[in-house]
Amino acid sequence: MHVFYAILIFAGLALLIGVVLALASRYFHVEGDPLSDNIDALLPQTQCGQCGYPGCRPYANAVASQEAEVNQCVPGGERTMLEIADIMGVEPKDIEEEESVPVVAYIREDECIGCTLCIKACPVDCIIGAPKQYHTIIADQCTGCTLCLEPCPVDCIEMVEVPELLEHWSWPVPGTLRAQVAEKRRAVHHEANHEEENV
Amino acid sequence: MFKLFDMLKGLGEQLHLKPQHSFTGGVHPQEMKKTAGLPSMTCPLPKQIILPMKQHIGDACEPMVKVGDYVLRGQQIAKSQGYLSVPVHASTSGTVTKIEDHVIAHPSGLGLPCIFIEPDGKDEADESLYPLPNYRSIDPVELRERVRSAGLAGLGGAAFPTFIKLVLDQQYKIETVVLNGIECEPWLTNDHQLMLEKAHEIVTGMxxxxxxxxxxxxxxAIEDNKMDTVDVMxxxxxxxxxxxxxxxxxxxxxxxxxGEKQLIQVLTGKEVPAGRLPIHIGILSQNVGTTKAIYDAVCLGEALTERMITVSGDALPQPTNMRVRLxxxxxxLLEQCGLSDADGIKVxxxxxxxxxxxxDMRIPVVKASNGILAMRVVTLMLAHHQEDPCIRCGDCGDVCPAGLMPNLLAMHCKEEQFEKAEDYNLFDCIECGACSYVCPSHIPLVHYFRFGKGQVAQIRREKSFAEESRQRSEIRDARIAQELA
Amino acid sequence: MIFLSSPHQHSGNSIQLTMFSVIIALIPAAMVSVYLYGWLAVFLLTTCIGMSLLTEYVVLRMMKRDTARLWDGSAALTGLFLALVLPAAVPWWIAVFAAVFAILLGKQLYGGLGYNLFNPALAARVVLLISFPLYMTSWLIPMHMGAMLDMYDFSSSLSFFFLGPDAVKQTWDAITMATPLGYVKTELTQGVTVGEALANYQYSTLNAFIGREAGSLGEGSALALLMGGIWLMARHTISWHIPVSYLLTVAVFAGIFNLINPDVYAPPLFHLLAGGLILCAFFMATDPVSSPSSGIGKIVFGVGCGVLTWVIRTYGNYPEGAMFAVILMNCITPLIDYYIRPRVYGYKRGKQA
Incomplete structure (x- = not known):
């Protein structure tokens, strides 16, 4: 008899919870895939393809469906990896992070033949120009993805360092790798300054 | 329970148990005011004047002169770009020799465009700004424009454009004008000396x-370590x-x-609400140097071309206060005070x-320069001792005038947990350094806060750039899809 | 040149200075312990301090840390604390075990100085009390009470320290007595009133104040501890918040209940002077690492310690509750620090602008 009651109670509970879940999924339904949206929002949107996917959105989708690892975004670096690992609820993975200096593409205009191939390659539409006209890059909008280097038939595009702006300078944390890199950059800057002085 | 505390505090104030307000925390560093009471000197004109295009908080200026132009003292040579900006004036007469990047007084050691002037020694003045001695009969709007066009920025050290504080909006009625003659930094005596020598000008400016x-x-407002100025004033x-x-x-x-917020709290017992300005509680505060410059700009028609600077430090043979051309x-400057060898010295x-x-020693003095201190490296290294682990003594919190918990804040910054750091009011830190000053473990707390603030700003910039890039990328994808279809 | 941020001036305060001022503040209490227990106290003090330093050194070497940290004074202070909270009757191996435990498990395994959740000395003391209740609740009759004078000379003390009571041809009962707290607690269970119990014990407030009572090495003399504690407060090494709120809370609780029923609840002054309360209030609870950082947090911490101390003393199994109270409050220090923050300039309480 007791066994019967037990089965009855559990069956009742299962039914109740099932109904609640069904109702919840109906009333709290969210359009789209919030997980991949959230991951996409964390990515640096360089659209560089270094992760092996054709852009940031496809990579976000792949991570959300657990096809890709969380550590494939090179420009995002460790910070992005940690954030993605956090919302995916997985262990953080190692990432090869070289302390990279931000770069943008630059077209040597006198060598440009106006083929428009780079314009087609740019994932963020920041190269302007027309057939048989010089092309130029809007430096403020360039994500530094390097996708335009490959298609250029005359190799007239190069990556140049973004000059460090005084307004955007930030204190490096005491005694770390980042501090050393910042220190090195300052030394280089100083040397350049002194050379100017001597010339 | 907190209400009870506040009630008791209120009761105490009503009974005049505490005649004066105070700000929370604070420290008493060794004063080292060697130059107090020494008459000020005039610094001779240097061989080259270097005027950075940004000497204030806000937007940089754009040069109005070309290489080879002859300029006069007080002549405007760069015009402001944007609202939060004041023009730059030539600080002596001479020829513009070049306009290019030069390292400025900034911790990064990076440079900004500067105008280089070779002085001709005649020091001829530009007279386009006429004196307005009867200021009481002049419309405040005109006076405010004068303060802006004379290039005034806060001379206390922050260099906030002065005219912006002089809001003439009836919405915020200013009841109290505070003259900040506190000068709480050790070593510095430039405001002290200015009050002794230019009391009349300062009071007129006020x-x-x-x-x-x-x-x-x-x-x-004057601190009790400058009683001689109290008499004079x-x-x-x-x-x-x-x-x-x-x-x-x-x-x-x-x-x-x-500190402006602290001084207002001490004088009135009121706090400037977070994210607001003193004008919102009816107070205008100005440094004595700025006030004297207001007098110069209005009554004498002179643009801001020189300021009082304390040149001191334990490595300097003849410390003094100097009136120095920007x-x-x-x-x-240091050469004038007898410093010839810069080995083992940091400025x-x-x-x-x-x-x-x-x-770099070639850095020019600017509107914000209130002191130039030549310190022995050994002295500085005593303050920058190697960092020990935090023993959570809480001294930093006790001395924090902003009421923060610096030890926890620094820990979050160090661990790059910036959201938590913001939750602990990272951006309410005024970087006064009281916490680092008392820390028994020599933790460079302020350094961590500056790091944290910079990183948060950078993350915000990156996020907004990423958002723009994403939008452009989406538009492009949509266009390609349309072309294919 | 590396990037160095302001300020470029420093108060000169250091961990070493902090630790050594606390050590200096404890010297009167250590001297009283020598007065009470003679050479035994000396052996205990040297063993605890020496073993703490040795353990610290070994651990620093093993973890490949800078062994110069040995001299920051924190290990020596832990050793001193430990000796002062141990009863004089403990043999050498308990002292050694306690010191190793305090440094190794109480401090270094948490990550070393600054990261320990509990006060290392108190943690070790509590573990000993649970593991070796006989030794930890046997209180030797102090020297001045005359009974066992011949036990405290150098050679007897030495053999007692290493071999126990048998070595000096004594039984435990002959050389130990109850502490006032323990005595009152036992008598209360027999239906005796507090007043009668104190009279039977020949309790005198003056004796309790200057420390002529049985107890742990350093906890007896309120006078010596207050001297050190007040000196530390004057130097701003410790703040007033914890000691004042702690002692006040105990006094208020004891006072209220004493008024309700003086036969069952001991008077406030007795509570304040008895046991390890003053030592805990001035030196243990104020350990910066394991107490809250903010002023209000410290007051909450002190009040919590006070309530727990009184509750454990009155209703608990153990006669003394101060150390348990501090250990328990140590557990919630991170919570206090998280929820109780000072009011930030320009904000109203509760964080809106």
């Missing part, structure tokens, strides 16, 4: 301010018949009392509590 904002209550007030509307408050010495290289720009180490 009168101009009170006329502009239509206020009839002025407070001159009081006599000046009586002489000028202003002692009814302006009163002097002598405050017990404590760092950072000269753009004078620091090396020249501080500003006071030791909030100033920065200069990266």
């Amino acid at each position: 009168d101009i301010l009170m006329h502009m904002v239509d206020s009839n209550q002025g407070i001159i 009081q006599r000046t007030l009586v002489d000028m018949g202003l002692d009814a509307s302006i009163r002097i408050e002598v405050l017990p010495t404590k760092y950072p009392q000269g 753009g004078t290289p620091v090396a020249w 501080l720009h500003g006071g030791p509590m909030m100033g920065d180490i200069l990266t």
Whole structure:
């Protein structure tokens, strides 16, 4: 008899919870895939393809469906990896992070033949120009993805360092790798300054 | 329970148990005011004047002169770009030799465009700004424009454009004008000396301010380590018949009392609400140097071309206060005070509590330069001892004038947990340095806060850039899809 | 040149200075312990301090840390604390075990100085009390009470320290007595009133104040501890918040209940002077690492310690509750620090602008 009651109670509970879940999924339904949206929002949107996917959105989708690892975004670096690992609820993975200096593409205009191939390659539409006209890059909008280097038939595009702006300078944390890199950059800057002085 | 505390506090204030307000925390660093009471000198003109295009908080200026142009002292040579900006003036007469990047007084050691002037020694003045001695009969709007066009920025060290504080909006009625003569930084005495020597000009400047904002209550705040200035100022007030509307408050010495927010709290018991400005609670505060410059700009028609600077430090043979033309290289300044060999010496720009180490001796003095301190490296290294683990003693919190918990805040910054750091009010830190000063573990707390603030700003920039890039990328994808279809 | 941020001036305060001022503040209490227990106290003090330093050194070497940290004074202070909270009757191996435990498990395994959740000395003391209740609740009759004078000379003390009571041809009962707290607690269970119990014990407030009572090495003399504690407060090494709120809370609780029923609840002055309360209030609860950082947090911490101390003393199994109270409050220090923050300039309480 007791066994019967037990089965009855559990069956009742299962039914109740099932109904609640069904109702919840109906009333709290969210359009789209919030997980991949959230991951996409964390990515640096360089659209560089270094992760092996054709852009940031496809990579976000792949991570959300657990096809890709969380550590494939090179420009995002460790910070992005940690954030993605956090919302995916997985262990953080190692990432090869070289302390990279931000770069943008630059077209040597006198060598440009106006083929428009780079314009087609740019994932963020920041190269302007027309057939048989010089092309130029809007430096403020360039994500530094390097996708335009490959298609250029005359190799007239190069990556140049973004000059460090005084307004955007930030204190490096005491005694770390980042501090050393910042220190090195300052030394280089100083040397350049002194050379100017001597010339 | 907190209500009970506040009630008790209120009761105490009503019973006048505490005649004076105070700010929470604070420290008493060794004062080291070697130059106190020494008459000021005039610094001779250097061989080259270097004027950075940005000497204030805000947007940089754009040069209005070309290489080879002859300029006069006080002539405007760069015009402001944007609202939060004031123009730059030539600080002596001479020829513009070049316009290019030059390292400036900034912790990064990076450069900014500067105008280089070779002085001709004649020091001819530009007279396009005419004197307005009868300021009481002049419209405040015109006076405010004069303060802007004379290039005035806060001379206390922050270099915030002065005219912006002089809001002539009826919405915010300024009741009290505060003259900040606190000078709480160790070593510095430039404000002290200015009050001794230019009391009349300072009080007149204050009168101009009170006329502009239509206020009839002025407070001159002076710390009790400068009692000689109290006498001088009081006599000046009586002489000028202003002692009814302006009163002097002598405050017990404590760092950072000269911080605007702290001073307002001490004088009025009111706090500037977070994210707001003193004008929102009816207070205008100005540094004594700025007030003297207001006098110069209005009554004499002179643009801001020179300022008082304390040149001192334990490595300097002849410390003194000097009136220095803006753009004078620091090396020249130190040479005048007998410093020939710069080995084993670091130069501080500003006071030791909030100033920065200069990266180069060719850096010119600017509107914000209140002190140039040549310090022995050994002395500095005592303050920058190797970091020990935090023992959570809480001394940092006890001395924090902003009421923060610096130890936890620094830990979150160090661990790059910036959201938590913001939750612990990272951006309410005024970087006064009291916490680092008392830390038994020598943790560079302020350094961590600056790191945290910079990183948060950078993350915000990156996020907004990423958002723009994403939008462009989406538009492009949509266009390609359309073309294919 | 590396990037160095302001301020470029420092107060000169250091961990070493902090630790050594606390050590100096404890010297009167250590001297009283020598007065009470003679050479035994000396052996205990040297063993605890020496073993703490040795353990610290070994651990620093093993973890490949800078062994100069040995001299920051924190290990020596832990050893001193430990000796002062141990009863004089403990043999050498308990002292050694306690010191190793305090440094190794109480401090270094948490990550070393600054990261320990509990006060290391108190943690070790509590573990000992649970593991070796006989030794930890046997209180030797102090020297001045005359009974066992011959036990405290150098050679007897030495053999007692290493071999126990048998070595000096004594039984435990002959050389130990109850502490006032323990005595009152036992008598209360027999239906005796507090007043009668104190009279039977020949309790005198003056004796309790200057420390002529049985107890742990350093906890007896309120006078010596207050001297050190007040000196530390004057130097701003410790703040007033914890000691004042702690002692006040105990006094208020004891006072209220004493008024309700003086036969069952001991008077406030007795509570204040008895046991390890003053030592805990001035030196243990104020350990910066394991107490809250903010002023209000410290007051909450002190009040919590006070309530727990009184509750454990009155209703608990153990006669003394101060150390348990501090250990328990140590557990919630991170919570206090998280929820109780000082009011930030320009904000109203509760964080809106």
